[in-house]
Amino acid sequence: MTGSARRIEGAGLHPGADEVRFQFDGRAYRGQAGDSLASALIANNVRVVARSFKYHRPRGITGIGPEEATGLLAIERATGDEPNTRATTVELYEGLSARGQNAWPSVNFDLSAWLNLASPLFPVGFYYKTFMAPAGAWMFYEHLIRRVAGLGTVPEAVDTEHYTSTHAHTDVLIAGGGAAGLSAALAAGRSGARVILVDENPWLGLGLLGEDARIDGERASDWAANAIAALSVMDNVRILTRTTVAGRYEHGFVILCEKVREAPAGRDDPSPRWRLWKVRAGRVVLATGAIERPLVFANNDRPGVMTASAAAGYLLRHGVLPGSRIVVATENDSGHAAGAHLAQAGAQVTVLDRRDTGTAIAAEAGATVEWSSGVLDIKGARGVRAARAATPKGERWLDCDLVAMAGGWSPALHLYAHTGGKPVWDEARGMFVPGVSEDGVICVGASNGSFDLADVLRQGHEAGLAGGSGATSPAPNVEGARSEKASAAFANLSDAGGKAFVDLQGDVTVADLSLAVREGYRSIEHVKRYTTLGMGTDQGKLGNVNGVRAIAEARGEDVSAIGTTRFRPPYVPLPMGAVAAHQSPDLRHPMRRTAAHDLHEEAGCVWLHAGAWLRPQFYRQGTETDLEAVNREVMAVRENVSIVDVSTLGKIEMAGPDCIEFLNRIYTNGWSTLKIGMGRYGIMLREDGMVFDDGVTMRLAEDHYVMSTTSGGAGAVYEWMTRLLETRWSDLRVVLTPVTEQWFAAALAGPKARDVLARVCDGLDVSNEGLPFMAGRVGTIAGIPARIFRISFSGELSYEINVPADRGAELWQALLEAGAPENMEPYGLESMGVLRLEKGHFVIGREAEGRTNPDDIGLGRMVSSKKWFIGKEALGLPEMTVPNRRQLVGVVPVDPSQRIPYSAHLVLPDRPDEIGGAQGWIASLAYSPTLGHDIALALLEGGHDRIGEALIASAPIAGKKTPVTVVAPHFYDHEGSRQIG
Amino acid sequence: MIMKGAGKLAEVETSAGQAGPAAVTITHCPGIEKRLIKAITQDAVSTGPKFEPQGWGVCRIAPGEVLLVQDDAATVENIAPGYDSDSERLTVDATSAYQMVRVEGAMAGALLAKAATIDLDPAAFPTGAFAVCRFGIYRVGLRHLEEAVYDCLVDRSLVGDLVSYLMDLGREFEAREAIKR
């Protein structure tokens, strides 16, 4: 049945505004600039806009703001469709295209409507009682259920809209721009405080529309307009409209979500669509108002049943009279106020009030008023046709095309409760009100349960001044305010017959809640999760208080004994783009680049993310395979000369008279004999005795050192050392500073390294005597100031050359040119891994994986018995000396032509499939071109005593097994003669 | 703010950023000399309030720790790296270690407010102020050089990332990237 909504000329905030064309489900309509999508649909008598979640019942618009539970549409956008969007909060724009959801072929004719007829088969929690057997069929059931359940469709294309986020600091943040919020903003603004005033609507002061009282001698809405004008010119006041206060956290931290633009961006329009604000406020004023509750009666979900304040709101804001024969069902005076506005606009209004007396304003406006009356049922599945009225004279059907429900008011106390505050049930007034507030947070106005206009303005005014300094001003004066009786004589919800909905979005009825209680669910948190009450995208704004009342009745207890579920941010769903904002995929994590980055790129390297760094994995030449490239690079280091960029290694400069003492305490080995110009390798333990970092420390001068750490450990080691110095050893005279970023470092390695170095060493003596193994020198290389350290990770003759990073690319080029006679090419991280593996050098994170002590990895000889060090006590714990500890061994395939599988565990040969009895695992694995077969380092229980044993390397997920032999954990030049010569 | 509406209630304009020629420019400035000085005694007088070497901007990071940034190459006094055992001060060359990115223009403050969580209101962060803080995922030293001119000092290995990040933040202001030779 079509409704008879119409636009009233001259009414609303945007009378006679430009026409706006839009589409819904493929049909063209016209609205006005200033309309919401909801007001435009109502004006066009589009009554069915959605199908409900479970039963696919036709649904219309229920509210007028973010509390909307049923009018959820998909908005089609070129940048990415937006499903489950409230029609009530979308601002109409030219060319808007919207679609109904959860229906096929359309919301008007949905083949899934049979689900409503079959509804007795789908009571609350039905999925916990069905689809149980056979267990293996669940994957089949799930596939079906997913297709039937849900509302909107997740878009699959990448969202290309523009989002941003920003920070702000303020003295006062005011949530809500109604009467209380405007009053607070005026007081705070005039006192000179920094103020941010936030409202979710495009206009402030909407609650004062149609208010007859006079404030400071003016009509209420004129007072509001003048207040807004005054605030707009105060430099210390920022007004944010179309902005929701989404969450409130500790220490005055508040998140706002601002809709900057509704329509798609025009060409060359750089504006973002959404802006997330992260605000730090000295104090917060919560003036968020109250949300009107629906009434609970049979079929209260039919299109054309909406809240009374929404019905009046469409008239007052948008000039749209939503029906011509209107039944107002109410339990308080505010339903009469709504009825009066609707009657004055020309509708035929009947008010059914459950109380036996109340205000006369609806009757004075020409409405028919019946007391001790209410609505029992609705006829009209695709739009209200009649309401069943229960009156003292008996029951009858009333013809109507709109039913407006005034079921009482619920203060919007979500922001109050976000930090854990507990709402308190006010039995006399039938609402939850805020309980105790923390310092710096004040609830005012309707959100505090106050509805008298004078009280509201005064509370806002005092809150605006509270806790501040600066000028004060008098509170607004009110005349002629209607005394608002928010009290109600509650009906028993369980008296409602048929399908009486409590949660409109989740299709949860009173019967569902009673059933849950009968099945033994007591706590409101359990009932919520079992029935899905309040779990939709509306987060129970319309339904939760009715739900609590229904549960209280079913349990035979007071509402105060039931309480509310925990409120959590955000107050409304936030677009993921706004939350992610500038963390786009490219910028998701830091990408550190060395000074030679561009040169590596030009040389054709394959890049590897190694922690926060981009490092060359290897350099492909021509059509080489990965393995061919790596093998070539390895052999170049073993037989010729090559260079690798090692800038990423951590470097920390250390100075002061107590450096040796400090080194002795943090490394396991001794440092007292370290000479100036020499370096020493050390391993660092955690306090629990496990190896966690290693590196070479060079002594530059008497009291001046530079320590190396692993690339990944640079930050952690620096913080560990400063923690020790600042919290335990502040008597040690040591100063530390990280210098990783100051230096570019290249390692020149191979038997011909000295030949190449000699061409660029600018007269520095780099002979074996002049620059012996583990020595360090300061000089210039290729004319660039440099530090040269003769240390080797590859096991070949090797020099690590450090220059200021600004000249790093210059050094890299100079070294390549100096190595031209040898056809020198660079090598990468992969090859470095093979080289160190051949030498049996452990790596932090692989062999030293946090559970190995020095002895486990074969470095027991580095643990000094002559001094104390961090971790020493732990090495004496019983578990540290048991015989079957996992110890470092080498592993080679029995048949050298066989590959050892990745991620293999080591199992006994007579029980090769018993992974549960695995003896250990492969920690690092590579093909060694030097030796001609795979090599691996592994951690094996009691490994030190099992050299020579035969085992199987098994990777069961890959289905691979290889017979292997346990060998000593080094494969090449164990004596180290090649690096020392 | 522009008011619309027929005197009943007024609509307030959104906070969309204003673009315009050179509303904000982001420039990587390499090669500026810098020194980091750290003393063993954290409240060492030598790096306290009276420490003002000629030609250097002094950025206080913590007690006993300052970053010197060369402001005037013509008159700058020489500060050599190394450890001085009398004053127990370690001086390291930080010229390469920190790279400077200059953000300037009418929208510079609005752009930086997107990155920085510290209060950039002129009362809280006046010209001459310096703070080490977090920009997104980066540790940045922020100098308020002059009205609408800020310098960001960041780890050398991240300067490319930081510039990309700032340009992304500045998209609504049509930020320009300039390269200083």
Add this chain to the structure above:
Amino acid sequence: MLLIPCPVCGERPEDEFGFGGDATVQPPVTDSASGQAEVDIDGFADYLYLRENPKGRHTELWVHRYGCRRWLVVERDTVTHELYSSRLAAGEGGE
């Protein structure tokens, strides 16, 4: 997003900091640079792995990783997040 008062840099959001655990716990042996130290094995294992988890005031270490990088000793209420005090760890007599 807590606001931690750094004595050097002022109040900053918690994601500028790293958390360092209970500040009142010291290893049960003397940090002696020379020779062996007396070790209570059970006491040391407790030191490594056991911590109090109070509902209320907690004295704890934070490091200002994205700021001055100093270590702070902060008194915080673990339930209300009220911050009672904050000082540099390297005060008088650190150990």
